Amino acid sequence: xxxxxxxxxxxxxxxxxxxxxxxxxxxxxxxxxxxxxxxxxxxxxxxxxxxxxxxxxxxxxxxxxxxxxxxxxxxxxxxxxxxxxxxxxxxxxxxxxxxxxxxxxxxxxxxxxxxxxxxxxxxxxxxxxxxxxxxxxxxxxxxxxxxxxxxxxxxxxxxxxxxxxxxxxxxxxxxxxxxxxxxxxxxxxxxxxxxxxxxx
Numbered sequence: 001x002x003x004x005x006x007x008x009x010x011x012x013x014x015x016x017x018x019x020x021x022x023x024x025x026x027x028x029x030x031x032x033x034x035x036x037x038x039x040x041x042x043x044x045x046x047x048x049x050x051x052x053x054x055x056x057x058x059x060x061x062x063x064x065x066x067x068x069x070x071x072x073x074x075x076x077x078x079x080x081x082x083x084x085x086x087x088x089x090x091x092x093x094x095x096x097x098x099x100x101x102x103x104x105x106x107x108x109x110x111x112x113x114x115x116x117x118x119x120x121x122x123x124x125x126x127x128x129x130x131x132x133x134x135x136x137x138x139x140x141x142x143x144x145x146x147x148x149x150x151x152x153x154x155x156x157x158x159x160x161x162x163x164x165x166x167x168x169x170x171x172x173x174x175x176x177x178x179x180x181x182x183x184x185x186x187x188x189x190x191x192x193x194x195x196x197x198x199x200x
Contacts (some may be wrong), residue, residue: 005132005133005158006129006130006131006132006133007055007131007132007133007134007135007197008055008056008057008058008126008129008131008133008134008135009046009047009050009055009056009057009058009134009135009136009137010058010060010116010122010134010135010136010137010138010148011043011046011047011057011058011059011060011100011137011138012060012116012136012137012138012139012144012145012148013028013060013061013062013138013139013140013144014043014059014096014097014100014101014138014139015061015062015063015087015093015094015095015096015097015139016092016093016094016095016096016097017086017087017091017093017094018139018140019036019039019040019097019100019139020097021036023086023093024084024085024086024087024093025080025081025084025086025087025093026169027077027139027140027143027168027169028139028140028141028167028168028169029139029167029169030169030170033169035167036167038164039139039164039165039166039167040097040099040100042137042162042164042165042189042190043100043137043165043190044099044100045165045190045191045194046135046137046162046165046190046193046194047100049190049193049194049197050135050194050197051103052194053194053197053198053199054199055135055197056106056107056129056131057102057103057106058106058107058108058109058122058125058126058129059096059101059102059106059107059108059109060108060109060110060111060116060120060122060138060144060148061094061096061108061109061110061111062087062094062110062111062112062144063087063088063089063090063091063094063110063112064081064087064088064089064112065088065089066088066089066090068081068082070112071112072113077114077143107125107129109121109122109125114143114144114147115144115147115148115150115151116144116147116148116151117148117151117152117155118151123155126157131157132157132158133157133158133159133160134152134157134158134159134160135160135161135162135188135193135197136148136149136152136159136160136161136162136185137161137162137165137166137190138165138166139166139167140166140167140168140169140173141161141166141167141168141173141174141177141178142168142173142174142176142177143168145161145166145177146177146180146181149161149181149184149185150181150184153184153185158186159181159184159185159186160185160186160187160188160193160196161178161181161185161186161187161188162188162189162190162193163178163187163188163189164189164190165190166178
């Protein structure tokens with residue numbers, strides 16, 4: 001991709017409930033799945049590299065009221081969230097995973113659906129930062145990452161999905177999602193994405 005277009009990183013759902021082995025949500029990693037440490041390492045490399053090169057990081061988190069009055073249970077994903085008691089505001093599960101949360105002064109965005117732009121402040125913040133290229137990574141590849149990447153592409157952003165900083169419950173779902181997004185976005189590794197961010 002690289003060009004002179006201002007960029008930002010969207011770090012989606014790097015939260016205990018989806019990333020920690022003790023989390024309740026299995027849409028990003030199956031129970032006992034391998035590869036978790038590699039995804040965490042790639043995500044850290046991406047976020048640290050972006051900060052080092054002056055590219056803003058926007059951390060997006062999802063959580064709900066303890067009574068789940070703000071959840072639309074119109075699909076199986078959100079029915080499972082409610083049934084498991086997951087992602088309650090203020091809980092350990094809703095907290096950012098250690099080392100993958102926002103740093104002081106960075107923007108965070110809260111949302112309650114799959115597409116991170118839907119009914120959130122994300123568009124406002126990206127606009128304020130002047131970003132036209134979005135590097136998108138998070139958990140899970142085939143839900144929040146794909147939903148957000150499709151929206152970003154539709155409204156005119158240049159999009160790069162950082163493949164090794166994402167995960168789905170199965171390798172097949174992860175790869176199928178990346179293949180679907182490859183006509184809408186550039187698919188990069190964390191190493192490639194950081195190299196593109198380097199000034200000059």
